[in-house]
Amino acid sequence: MEGLRRTYGQVVALDGLDLTLQPGELIALLGPSGCGKTTTLRLLAGLEDADGGTITVAGRDISHLSASKRDMGMVFQAYSLFPHMTVRQNVAFGLRLRRVSKEARDRRALEMLELVGLSAQADRYASQISGGQQQRVALARALAIEPKVLLLDEPLSALDAKVRAQLRDQIRRIQLELGITTLFVTHDQEEALAIADRVGVMREGRIEQLAPPTEVYSRPATSFVAEFVGLTNRLPGEVRNGRVSVRGCELPLVDAATPDGPAVALVRPEAVTLAVDEGQESGPLVGTVIAITFLGATSRVTVDLGSTTVMAQLPTADAAALAAGSQVTLTIRPDPVLVSVDKVAASEA
Amino acid sequence: MVAVNVLGEGALADPSASPPGMQVGRRKRLNLFRWVTFTIFGLFFFLPLLAMIRFSLEGKKAGTFSATAWRQIPSTPGLLSAIEITLELAVITCAVILVLLVPTMIWIRLRVQWISRIFEFLCLLPLTIPAIVLVVGLQPIYNKIEHYSVSALQLFWVYVILALPYAYRSLSAGLTAIDATTLSEAARSLGASWFTVILRVIVPNMWQAIINALLLTSALVLGEFTIAEILNDITLQVALFNISRATANAGVLFSTSTAALLFAFALLLILSYVGRRRRRGRA
Numbered sequence: 314m315e316g317l318r319r320t321y322g323q324v325v326a327l328d329g330l331d332l333t334l335q336p337g338e339l340i341a342l343l344g345p346s347g348c349g350k351t352t353t354l355r356l357l358a359g360l361e362d363a364d365g366g367t368i369t370v371a372g373r374d375i376s377h378l379s380a381s382k383r384d385m386g387m388v389f390q391a392y393s394l395f396p397h398m399t400v401r402q403n404v405a406f407g408l409r410l411r412r413v414s415k416e417a418r419d420r421r422a423l424e425m426l427e428l429v430g431l432s433a434q435a436d437r438y439a440s441q442i443s444g445g446q447q448q449r450v451a452l453a454r455a456l457a458i459e460p461k462v463l464l465l466d467e468p469l470s471a472l473d474a475k476v477r478a479q480l481r482d483q484i485r486r487i488q489l490e491l492g493i494t495t496l497f498v499t500h501d502q503e504e505a506l507a508i509a510d511r512v513g514v515m516r517e518g519r520i521e522q523l524a525p526p527t528e529v530y531s532r533p534a535t536s537f538v539a540e541f542v543g544l545t546n547r548l549p550g551e552v553r554n555g556r557v558s559v560r561g562c563e564l565p566l567v568d569a570a571t572p573d574g575p576a577v578a579l580v581r582p583e584a585v586t587l588a589v590d591e592g593q594e595s596g597p598l599v600g601t602v603i604a605i606t607f608l609g610a611t612s613r614v615t616v617d618l619g620s621t622t623v624m625a626q627l628p629t630a631d632a633a634a635l636a637a638g639s640q641v642t643l644t645i646r647p648d649p650v651l652v653s654v655d656k657v658a659a660s661e662a
Numbered sequence: 663m664v665a666v667n668v669l670g671e672g673a674l675a676d677p678s679a680s681p682p683g684m685q686v687g688r689r690k691r692l693n694l695f696r697w698v699t700f701t702i703f704g705l706f707f708f709l710p711l712l713a714m715i716r717f718s719l720e721g722k723k724a725g726t727f728s729a730t731a732w733r734q735i736p737s738t739p740g741l742l743s744a745i746e747i748t749l750e751l752a753v754i755t756c757a758v759i760l761v762l763l764v765p766t767m768i769w770i771r772l773r774v775q776w777i778s779r780i781f782e783f784l785c786l787l788p789l790t791i792p793a794i795v796l797v798v799g800l801q802p803i804y805n806k807i808e809h810y811s812v813s814a815l816q817l818f819w820v821y822v823i824l825a826l827p828y829a830y831r832s833l834s835a836g837l838t839a840i841d842a843t844t845l846s847e848a849a850r851s852l853g854a855s856w857f858t859v860i861l862r863v864i865v866p867n868m869w870q871a872i873i874n875a876l877l878l879t880s881a882l883v884l885g886e887f888t889i890a891e892i893l894n895d896i897t898l899q900v901a902l903f904n905i906s907r908a909t910a911n912a913g914v915l916f917s918t919s920t921a922a923l924l925f926a927f928a929l930l931l932i933l934s935y936v937g938r939r940r941r942r943g944r945a
Contacts, residue, residue, distance in 0.1 A: 358847075359850075359851075360847050360850065360851070379850075380847075380850040381850050381851075381853045381855055382853070383851075383855055384853075385850040385851055386851065386852075387847070387848070389843055389844055389847065389848060391844045392841075392844075393841070393844045393845060393847070393848035394848075395845060395848075395849070395863055395866075395867070396840070396867055397866040397867050404847070406852055406854075407852035407853055410852060410853040410854055411853060451848075454848075454852070455852075457850060458853065464851075518875065533819075606867055641855075648815055
């Protein structure tokens with residue numbers, strides 16, 4: 314996709330978006346509502362027309378091709394099985410349109426249903442299977458036509474947490490097994506980071522960063538990415554000589570060329586560690602625990618430092634030693650951090 | 663204290679629990695109310711029908727039974743042809759409604775939603791225009807058409823207009839009940855043309871609405887009198903009216919009316935049976 318542009322009246326949904334998917338790759342587009350991720354998917358599927366730009370698949374310009382001729386398999390956010398057809402008929406629908414013989418399409422439909430583990434439900438109707446199963450059938454249906462690109466438009470968002478995690482892993486397994494190029498749209502960062510080869514974080518119709526999940530998380534390209542992906546502490550500080558000083562802590566910067574001056578350092582909760590220290594009465598990194606949130610293997614501890622609060626993510630066993638109201642001393646791991654130097658951030662400093 | 667706890671636990675365990683005697687009493691009262699309501703409405707609807715049937719079976723002497731009026735139906739001048747024309751009109755009107763309205767409404771829902779309000783207004787407009795006004799407007803057109811000696815079947819034009827609001831409402835409900843946009847997009851991404859989307863994906867999922875629309879249209883055509891009478895076309899209702907003026911054939915009037923009513927009932931049963939079978943297949 315090159316220079317894709319789409320507007321709805323005065324609203325710019327896509328503002329010259331460039332994106333290239335490598336064969337067999339799974340890219341997850343992540344971003345807040347209205348950032349243009351679903352629009353990107355719909356333009357690629359041909360369900361909407363772009364105002365400008367080109368879409369090329371395997372060297373062929375398909376920008377002006379209708380949706381029915383693009384050979385894109387798509388799974389939708391809403392349940393989209395045809396209610397009047399059985400599961401098998403749904404999966405075979407695309408093949409029927411391609412005039413594949415009945416025997417061949419039945420065989421292929423069963424193969425696909427086996428792939429998603431639903432061959433036993435082949436003769437049921439959509440209303441007779443669960444939501445998670447419906448989405449798996451929709452996946453089988455999209456894969457049955459051997460699409461050039463598989464498009465997944467938040468297919469897990471209507472499912473409960475457990476089914477969502479299972480189906481997410483199943484989608485990834487099948488994608489790797491078939492080696493199918495896939496574009497996955499989601500607003501769930503955990504989903505995107507868990508499933509994708511590369512994650513594209515979108516904002517206002519543009520991709521802010523396109524990189525492997527670990528890089529997006531640990532080396533965010535912009536303050537927006539840092540704050541959108543994962544939790545971030547915004548700590549006022551001062552940039553001097555390529556380092557930022559936060560409450561007496563000197564932290565290296567991701568971008569060493571950041572100009573000197575007041576700024577807000579974006580620090581991950583897992584980069585903050587705590588030590589119980591009742592003896593220490595005051596200090597820039599001494600504070601009081603105000604909340605402990607149990608997250609399973611880890612817990613999030615919120616500490617009040619007076620002028621600001623800081624979140625720390627600790628193993629639950631360590632957090633168990635703390636209680637609300639206890640006095641702690643913070644230590645910030647000297648990982649390279651991003652700083653936000655916009656006007657609002659500077660005023661906070 | 664203990665007693666309070668025990669009572670509390672009981673109430674929590676089954677909040678709907680109430681003394682058995684009270685439940686039985688309430689159920690009895692509900693049953694009684696149901697039966698009384700059914701009986702009153704049943705009498706209200708069925709007594710005139712029974713009276714009509716009884717009258718159609720009246721013999722020459724008061725209090726005797728005879729099927730003469732029923733036997734006279736085929737020999738009553740003009741009646742059979744009126745029935746034939748009315749049935750043909752029902753079929754033609756249903757076909758036109760089906761061909762005209764179903765694809766248009768689906769297309770508007772999928773592609774040009776911004777005109778849906780205007781379209782709805784146009785479709786519901788005939789409800790607000792009295793039949794007599796409609797005829798006054800249509801008379802000059804029909805006068806011109808009559809130059810070419812077209813049969814009473816020409817009435818289907820105006821019947822299509824009359825049936826529009828009812829058919830529209832029914833089809834609109836059917837379209838709202840399904841996620842037509844997502845279904846069509848899923849089908850399009852699988853390679854379906856717009857024609858295939860409408861015919862193979864949307865229409866099969868709104869059969870019940872289509873059947874209801876056809877039923878309402880048929881009922882309207884079978885019962886329409888005013889326009890046919892003013893335009894001097896002999897349909898079933900006009901023929902019945904003509905018979906009613908010839909008092910000697912009053913028995914035929916009632917037997918034909920009963921037959922028309924039974925036909926409408928049969929049609930209703932057949933269509934609802936077809937709809938139920940399709941639904942049951944999926945349930």
